[in-house]
Amino acid sequence: MKWSFKVGRFAGVDVFVHFTFVLLISWVALVHWQQGQSLAAMVAGVAFILAIFLCVVLHEFGHVLMAARYGVKTRDVILLPIGGVARLEKMPANPHQELWVALAGPAVNVAIAAVLFLWLRLTASFEPLHSLTLTTGPFLERIMAINIFMVLFNMIPAFPMDGGRVLRALLATRKEYGQSTQIAASIGQGIAVLFGFFGVFYNPMLLLIALFVWIGAAQEAGATQLQTAIANIPVQRAMIKDFRALDLNDSLNRAIELTLDGSQKDFPVVSNGSLEGVLTQTGLLKALAEGGHQQPVATAVSRDFATVDHMDMLDSAFTKLNDCACRTLPVTDNGKLVGLVTMDNLGEYMQIQAALNN
Numbered sequence: 001m002k003w004s005f006k007v008g009r010f011a012g013v014d015v016f017v018h019f020t021f022v023l024l025i026s027w028v029a030l031v032h033w034q035q036g037q038s039l040a041a042m043v044a045g046v047a048f049i050l051a052i053f054l055c056v057v058l059h060e061f062g063h064v065l066m067a068a069r070y071g072v073k074t075r076d077v078i079l080l081p082i083g084g085v086a087r088l089e090k091m092p093a094n095p096h097q098e099l100w101v102a103l104a105g106p107a108v109n110v111a112i113a114a115v116l117f118l119w120l121r122l123t124a125s126f127e128p129l130h131s132l133t134l135t136t137g138p139f140l141e142r143i144m145a146i147n148i149f150m151v152l153f154n155m156i157p158a159f160p161m162d163g164g165r166v167l168r169a170l171l172a173t174r175k176e177y178g179q180s181t182q183i184a185a186s187i188g189q190g191i192a193v194l195f196g197f198f199g200v201f202y203n204p205m206l207l208l209i210a211l212f213v214w215i216g217a218a219q220e221a222g223a224t225q226l227q228t229a230i231a232n233i234p235v236q237r238a239m240i241k242d243f244r245a246l247d248l249n250d251s252l253n254r255a256i257e258l259t260l261d262g263s264q265k266d267f268p269v270v271s272n273g274s275l276e277g278v279l280t281q282t283g284l285l286k287a288l289a290e291g292g293h294q295q296p297v298a299t300a301v302s303r304d305f306a307t308v309d310h311m312d313m314l315d316s317a318f319t320k321l322n323d324c325a326c327r328t329l330p331v332t333d334n335g336k337l338v339g340l341v342t343m344d345n346l347g348e349y350m351q352i353q354a355a356l357n358n
Contacts, residue, residue, distance in 0.1 A: 004078055013064055013086075014076045015057065021079055025049060044139075051143050053079055055112055059105040059150065060086040066104035070097045075323065090319065091165070095172035095180075102165035106154050109147040116144035158188030160216035178224055185221035189214055235317050236310040238349040239331045239339035245270050246279055248298040255284050255297060266328035268337055269301045275330055275337050277301035307332050308341060314349075317341045 004016040028049050033042045056079065063086045064074045075087040086105075092098045120126040125138055132142055155163040164184055171180035192214040199206030244258045248271040255267060265281040279301050287300035306324045308317045310333045317329055321343055331339035 007079075011061065011064065011068070013061075013074045015079070016076055017079045021053075048139065048142065051139075052146050053084075055109065055143065055147055055150065056084040058108050058112065059154075060084040062104035062106075062108035063088070063101055066101045067092070070094075070101070072101070089323065093177075095169045095177075098172070099166060099169035102162045102169060105162055106151045109150045109154075113144050113147040113151070116140050116147070120144065156191060156213075157184070158191045158213045158217060159185060159220040161213075164188050164217070164220070181221055181224040185217040188217035192217065233314045234310070235308055235312050235314055235331055235341060236339070238314055238346065239310065239341050240345055241339050243268070243340045245337065246297050247271060248276055248296065248301065250297045252284065252287060252293045252295050252297060252300065255279055255300075256288075256293060259284070266326075266340075266342075268328075268330045268340065269297055270337060273336070275307070275332065275335075277303040278305045278326075278328060278330065280326070280328070305330070309333070310338055314341075314346065318346060321346075 004018045006014055007017050008015050025046055028045045029042045031045065057077065060077045064077065067074060067086075067088050070092045072092055073089045075089060078085045078087065088101075092101060117126075120138070120141055125141070127138060127141060129141075129145060131137060132145055154161050155166070157163040157167040159165070167187065168177075168180050168184040171183055175183070192210045195206045195210035195213065199208075199210055244262070244264055244267060246255055246258070246267045246269045248269055258264065258267060259281070267279045268275060269277045269279050279297055283300045283302055287295060291299065306320045306326070307330045308320055310331050320329055321327075321341070327342055329341045330337055331341055
């Protein structure tokens with residue numbers, strides 16, 4: 001994700017923090033300084049926020065480790081001011097496995113809350129929960145309360161919360177996966193409407209939650225419908241066959257000509273019939289700004305690129321396009337370049353198929 005920086009790597013998964021998290025820490029430090037007028041108050045406030053986000057990281061790694069148990073890799077974990085996101089390559093196809101992956105995150109928070117509760121009881125430092133606030137009360141008890149809240153909030157049966165995935169997994173044990181997703185998304189959007197209604201009259205924060213849930217449900221339903229629709233269609237049926245390629249020894253002038261001559265933005269680059277990389281529009285513009293148009297394509301080509309085989313299914317191409325954050329995938333047949341696949345290309349193919357099926 002843009003505007004994020006890496007803070008570490010755990011269990012083979014990179015953890016990133018969005019820069020807005022730094023703004024949150026700064027705001028919390030300022031508020032506590034204003035309230036307590038002391039360095040100790042400021043440090044305590046920042047420590048509380050960091051402890052909460054440590055719990056968020058542990059929650060996300062609950063998902064990560066359970067997914068790994070079923071052979072599903074995680075691209076990375078990203079921390080945002082509103083929480084964390086473990087970006088799995090995919091959800092397990094087996095609904096029972098998806099259920100356990102979805103429950104693993106909240107289970108971590110339950111375990112944290114249980115351990116803290118026992119410690120507070122053993123040390124006789126437990127106070128009534130109604131006496132706590134975000135800034136007052138025993139530190140560990142406030143962390144316990146936050147973990148309980150995280151469990152309750154995440155188990156709301158609506159995407160993108162874990163409860164939405166739990167609901168879909170349970171439905172998928174009896175119904176088709178796409179239908180289960182649509183039902184779970186509809187229930188989630190119904191909950192969003194309720195949040196919005198109560199938000200208008202009682203708490204404006206519920207309006208933001210309602211918007212968050214509504215958009216999350218719509219995105220999950222759309223992505224699942226797309227992947228279900230293209231799951232059994234080979235790439236060769238939808239790939240772009242009429243495309244232009246560049247040679248490593250071509251000048252960037254040639255790339256400019258091809259760009260202006262048609263709608264193609266990214267160009268596969270070959271040498272002696274072998275695919276060597278991809279010249280993206282971003283790479284072209286950067287090279288032109290730095291060295292002019294007489295440079296060879298070899299100076300601007302990206303050699304870190306993904307490909308897809310012509311007999312792979314379109315859902316595989318869709319996943320690769322998302323994973324590499326690129327716009328174009330070269331399609332190969334026994335190592336030979338035979339076509340291209342882009343997000344726009346996939347969208348157009350699906351629109352045509354939908355029209356033909358009406």
